[in-house]
Amino acid sequence: xxxxxxxxxxxxxxxxxxxxxxxxxxxxxxxxxxxxxxxxxxxxxxxxxxxxxxxxxxxxxxxxxxxxxxxxxxxxxxxxxxxxxxxxxxxxxxxxxxxxxxxxxxxxxxxxxxxxxxxxxxxxxxxxxxxxxxxxxxxxxxxxxxxxxxxxxxxxxxxxxxxxxxxxxxxxxxxxxxxxxxxxxxxxxxxxxxxxxxxxxxxxxxxxxxxxxxxxxxxxxxxxxxxxxxxxxxxxxxxxxxxxxxxxxxxxxxxxxxxxxxxxxxxxxxxxxxxxxxxxxxxxxxxxxxxxxxxxxxxxxxxxxxxxxxxxxxxxxxxxxxxxxxxxxxxxxxxxxxxxxxxxxxxxxxxxxxxxxxxxxxxxxxxxxxxxxxxxxxxxxxxxxxxxxxxxxxxxxxxxxxxxxxxxxxxxxxxxxxxxxxxxxxxxxxxxxxxxxxxxxxxxxxxxxxxxxxxxxxxxxxxxxx
Amino acid sequence: xxxxxxxxxxxxxxxxxxxxxxxxxxxxxxxxxxxxxxxxxxxxxxxxxxxxxxxxxxxxxxxxxxxxxxxxxxxxxxxxxxxxxxxxxxxxxxxxxxxxxxxxxxxxxxxxxxxxxxxxxxxxxxxxxxxxxxxxxxxxxxxxxxxxxxxxxxxxxxxxxxxxxxxxxxxxxxxxxxxxxxxxxxxxxxxxxxxxxxxxxxxxxxxxxxxxxxxxxxxxxxxxxxxxxxxxxxxxxxxxxxxxxxxxxxxxxxxxxxxxxxxxxxxxxxxxxxxxxxxxxxxxxxxxxxxxxxxxxxxxxxxxxxxxxxxxxxxxxxxxxxxxxxxxxxxxxxxxxxxxxxxxxxxxxxxxxxxxxxxxxxxxxxxxxxxxxxxxxxxxxxxxxxxxxxxxxxxxxxxxxxxxx
Numbered sequence: 001x002x003x004x005x006x007x008x009x010x011x012x013x014x015x016x017x018x019x020x021x022x023x024x025x026x027x028x029x030x031x032x033x034x035x036x037x038x039x040x041x042x043x044x045x046x047x048x049x050x051x052x053x054x055x056x057x058x059x060x061x062x063x064x065x066x067x068x069x070x071x072x073x074x075x076x077x078x079x080x081x082x083x084x085x086x087x088x089x090x091x092x093x094x095x096x097x098x099x100x101x102x103x104x105x106x107x108x109x110x111x112x113x114x115x116x117x118x119x120x121x122x123x124x125x126x127x128x129x130x131x132x133x134x135x136x137x138x139x140x141x142x143x144x145x146x147x148x149x150x151x152x153x154x155x156x157x158x159x160x161x162x163x164x165x166x167x168x169x170x171x172x173x174x175x176x177x178x179x180x181x182x183x184x185x186x187x188x189x190x191x192x193x194x195x196x197x198x199x200x201x202x203x204x205x206x207x208x209x210x211x212x213x214x215x216x217x218x219x220x221x222x223x224x225x226x227x228x229x230x231x232x233x234x235x236x237x238x239x240x241x242x243x244x245x246x247x248x249x250x251x252x253x254x255x256x257x258x259x260x261x262x263x264x265x266x267x268x269x270x271x272x273x274x275x276x277x278x279x280x281x282x283x284x285x286x287x288x289x290x291x292x293x294x295x296x297x298x299x300x301x302x303x304x305x306x307x308x309x310x311x312x313x314x315x316x317x318x319x320x321x322x323x324x325x326x327x328x329x330x331x332x333x334x335x336x337x338x339x340x341x342x343x344x345x346x347x348x349x350x351x352x353x354x355x356x357x358x359x360x361x362x363x364x365x366x367x368x369x370x371x372x373x374x375x376x377x378x379x380x381x382x383x384x385x386x387x388x389x390x391x392x393x394x395x396x397x398x399x400x401x402x403x404x405x406x407x408x409x410x411x412x413x414x415x416x417x418x419x420x421x422x423x424x425x426x427x428x429x430x431x432x433x434x435x436x437x438x439x440x441x442x443x444x445x446x447x448x449x450x451x452x453x454x455x456x457x458x459x460x461x462x463x464x465x466x
Numbered sequence: 467x468x469x470x471x472x473x474x475x476x477x478x479x480x481x482x483x484x485x486x487x488x489x490x491x492x493x494x495x496x497x498x499x500x501x502x503x504x505x506x507x508x509x510x511x512x513x514x515x516x517x518x519x520x521x522x523x524x525x526x527x528x529x530x531x532x533x534x535x536x537x538x539x540x541x542x543x544x545x546x547x548x549x550x551x552x553x554x555x556x557x558x559x560x561x562x563x564x565x566x567x568x569x570x571x572x573x574x575x576x577x578x579x580x581x582x583x584x585x586x587x588x589x590x591x592x593x594x595x596x597x598x599x600x601x602x603x604x605x606x607x608x609x610x611x612x613x614x615x616x617x618x619x620x621x622x623x624x625x626x627x628x629x630x631x632x633x634x635x636x637x638x639x640x641x642x643x644x645x646x647x648x649x650x651x652x653x654x655x656x657x658x659x660x661x662x663x664x665x666x667x668x669x670x671x672x673x674x675x676x677x678x679x680x681x682x683x684x685x686x687x688x689x690x691x692x693x694x695x696x697x698x699x700x701x702x703x704x705x706x707x708x709x710x711x712x713x714x715x716x717x718x719x720x721x722x723x724x725x726x727x728x729x730x731x732x733x734x735x736x737x738x739x740x741x742x743x744x745x746x747x748x749x750x751x752x753x754x755x756x757x758x759x760x761x762x763x764x765x766x767x768x769x770x771x772x773x774x775x776x777x778x779x780x781x782x783x784x785x786x787x788x789x790x791x792x793x794x795x796x797x798x799x800x801x802x803x804x805x806x807x808x809x810x811x812x813x814x815x816x817x818x819x820x821x822x823x824x825x826x827x828x829x830x831x832x833x834x835x836x837x838x839x840x841x842x843x844x845x846x847x848x849x850x851x852x853x854x855x856x857x858x859x860x861x862x863x864x865x866x867x868x869x870x871x
Contacts, residue, residue, distance in 0.1 A: 023536050072500060139498045329556060330555050330556050333492060
């Protein structure tokens, strides 16, 4: 779209000329996220305060300029990529101050642009703990985590981002600022607006500050790897562990394709004949309790048919056990130039069947699909490996992706567990959600953002489909 | 425009020929490199992140972006610390591509003005300062005892001083300390004086590969003329260029029969064998890994071995250390075009050093020393930075003068 010189000048007056970018070189750097969606914005603005955000939004609201709020742009669904119409990228990375750590009430108040790992490090210095741990922990921001309701390996035990958002300061599309929520743990005065904004992918308002709940940092961690030659046995074993009352801090799964890919890259002796490799962790503050929990889980896994269980004796062994899981990404990148990492979410019981069916899709389309993910909560990451420059291959990938989504929905699951809908999953939303529910969402959207300037073209299926 | 177009077209082809599309595509755009990138962490701006810079290369190769001075700027404001490559989960060799882009930009005449000035000095004077190269031994002119290497034209070992130690008064103490240490240990060495040229690294990373090659060839010839079989350097960039770039510029055989050592490698052996006996230095210090020595040349342990050989000294590591060490900001010739950026980068490193509770930062690089010291002064911080060879000499001098405790 056309952005006038006057509009740019007004932006420069608000945030200062240093923080308004219109050179194609700068715009190109904000044209993408961690997907391969790519559209250049018309202007990038980097405000430093809520007040500046408010003034920028007021301007955009009046001029009907689309606004794409952005943290570190590590999203996996295209949520921070401009639409083909361009617009204004609102980068919040300069808003990176931690405003308060309340040790008595165990909360932290931080601006939206604080990097999650930095926030964690800061609260951990005081013995506190912010559990959500998306794998992008070092390259995503609190604002981005809230926008996508980010999860991570720890969420079976500790919950996802929404379980920690107690309050927000946010800016509406028309530039009005509001605060919602607060430090009381029980808070039911009115609608839960912090919860509404969490997972809204920047379509309802721009969160500029968050009040987050903290817990006490676990000081003891025990790690084990468990090998199964049969997916169903693995699934049954996980259920037995949970029924026994254990809540592992981590329960990660790698399927055979993933195991093979990592082993080809690292040669660390992963079991090539295994159907599933689990990484299990127990954590807490009492060594005996944590050891007992790990021992109890190991006994159940062994009795339930695990062919091998290894418990790390020290930090060095723990690192060695994690090495395979941490190397999934580089090993996949070495196999093919592109990967499409999905994050379907399933009822836990459906995991074995979902993996079997996805393997069928891989065979049908002749594409390697590595599956790994969070076995405890049912969130799986099937990663299709391919070369996008091959048009015919890319067409097969798209068909395979559609089938994977269909499988998730047939088995009672959903499209995405932690990445969000963004651009990439919006065509599948009508199949995934009740039409009346979509209509209700759209009404909320229109009530808060009547001109549809906040991250248009995301989450909702095309308007004509509404 | 019609005049410029063919040239631009050539550059795009050059870029595509020298940086393969496959290599750029290896970047999965996750953004993890931004977290480790010292320029990004100061500016918080995608065009200052390795991912952003690689996206620019890709956009040019794919025909989506035209070359411009702004494009060039984005490559010359990278400190070339290689933290991105070290952190990359998909094995993208970002540092190599960012450097290659500078080579292409140089060939296209898109070098920023301050860098052009540096290249002119290198070409005419054979050093970075622009002084007469014959004055390269000025650092020893006011020493009480002239270093023995001064009068020696032939020796097993050449001490290659480097431009900064030779010509910048603030850094004279480094070659002064190291030459005296060599004399005390009885190591026979020669100094090349005016026959020592800039190592070639500043030219190489500015994009002028031919000038770097010329300098490399001259220096190796000068070393051979001295009959040396060993070159010892106090500058990490000289070390990196001798060990990693000379073979690339002149072929693997260029270094045949020649051993290149960083001062800390030699000192660690001399200290551990008892040939040098430093007095106690009862201090808590932290060690700052220079990028060219640590991450880029994999010399992590020798400087630490040196520090551990000094009695009474306690070494505490910073939060980012070794292969994950944070650049002081002094790399990549960024200083000449963006001094404020460098100052802010140094500030972040100083904050990490302060967190350790150390009384002193020790490094093994005159440039890191200069960058960190000047940023500390600006912040009125009472935290000094010294080169490890200075600290060693200080401790040896105490033993020598009988003043040891």
